[in-house]
Amino acid sequence: MSGTEKIQSMIDVVVVVLPESSIMSLASVLDPMRAANRVSGRQVFRWRLLSADGEPVILTCGIPIAVDGTFSLPLEGDVLLAIGGFNLDRHVGRRFIATLQECARHFGIVAGIESGCWLLGRSGLLNGRKATAHWEELEDFSQAFPALTVLGDRFVTDGKFWTSGGASPTFDMMLHLITQRLGSALALDVASIFVYDQTHSATDIQPVVSLGRIETRDPGLAEAIRLMERTLERPLTVSALARRLSISQRKLELLFTKGLSTSPGAYYLRLRLQVAHRLVRDSGSPIREIALRCGFDSLSAFSRAYSREYGTSPLKMRSRHRGAGATSEGGEGI
Missing domain, CATH: 3.40.50.880 (Class I glutamine amidotransferase (GATase) domain)
Known part of the structure; x- marks a missing residue:
């Protein structure tokens, strides 16, 4: 044709x-x-x-x-x-x-x-x-x-x-x-x-974090965040992250301080907890499984970290969210 x-x-x-x-x-x-x-x-x-x-x-x-x-x-x-x-x-x-x-x-x-x-x-x-x-x-x-x-x-x-x-x-x-x-x-x-100047192919991987202009403005920081995304289940130490990125730990810390006003360790933990938070609210996965998927070796460690971040336990958050009308299958993905 x-x-x-x-x-x-x-x-x-x-x-x-x-x-x-x-x-x-x-x-x-x-x-x-x-x-x-x-x-x-x-x-x-x-x-x-x-x-x-x-x-x-x-x-x-x-x-x-x-x-x-x-x-x-x-x-x-x-x-x-x-x-x-x-x-x-x-x-x-x-x-x-x-x-x-x-x-x-x-x-x-x-x-x-x-x-x-x-x-x-x-x-x-x-x-x-x-x-x-x-x-x-x-x-x-x-x-x-x-x-x-x-x-x-x-x-x-x-x-x-x-x-x-x-x-x-x-x-x-x-x-x-x-x-x-x-x-x-x-x-x-x-x-x-639509001023849509960064079209993607079908096989581009879905990012956990949408980096926007960070990828062009600060590619080193973007690369570090993508590495964190890929290792949520088995999180690396900050020194191991730096080695994988072929930079010094000091430079990695400066990248995050300058670009995001936080430390790499704090951002990494927040990223893992954000993913866990979505799974707690919008999936039917057991809390223990969510903890493991987000890099926490024990349920108690996960519960403590989650409670510090969101002010309540994962179980209470799930109960509250389901009471408001959410169920496990099918998310928004915006």
Whole structure:
């Protein structure tokens, strides 16, 4: 198919959005298509928003989103995008999964965004394929669906089934779709509209910390933080970190003092506790397992460090958060 033929072919997209999804994920899907239409001067994308029951969807920020109808059969098109957030079990059941399974047969691309990847996993559509999820949930996602090859990439495309690990990776995924269907020049124009000057490939690893301009302003500090990310489960001493980075311990300490106004040891501990905090709130993993995954040799040491940072124990935090309505499967990933 030639580039001209691609541009002349309208892409029919169905977006299924669930309650408690992220507004950023929804925008990362819709705005690139809107911008592509604007840049092209014609409607190259046509989309419909659907919900499980045809009613408006309340996002995590509290904003209601009107939809065009109910996610039900018959349904067909070019691209089917399922956006999920918190509390999947409240919002979908067997009927939704059965509809997803049947609809997948009638779309050229089927993508799971945020906890939408869990929906594809539950449906069995990803069995034997590669997939990703938000970095906070990668291990749980892998354990829940052992028939998948789970990657830590920003987004994964395996045949017609695509999965995205968060709002920003979803924007990259949509640019990939535009490149694939409409050409790289149009994708570049769309990225430029949003002043998005650092596009990522699918296989870029999802970072625990989004460094922004630190990577160009202070690459040594960025490299140290990335090393900390990779060693959360088995944290290194500050001297070992410096050796791995081929710098002196004094220089490492100066990097953190100048760049982040803290010591490398304090930042490392805070990073481990932040990851643990998300797992305590948003996963069903046992507290002891979370402690080990975040580099704490004992539950008591983890509980003390966590309580100093957040003012309460991990168990009390989990109880409080669940009482406020959160459950384990499906995070926001913003």
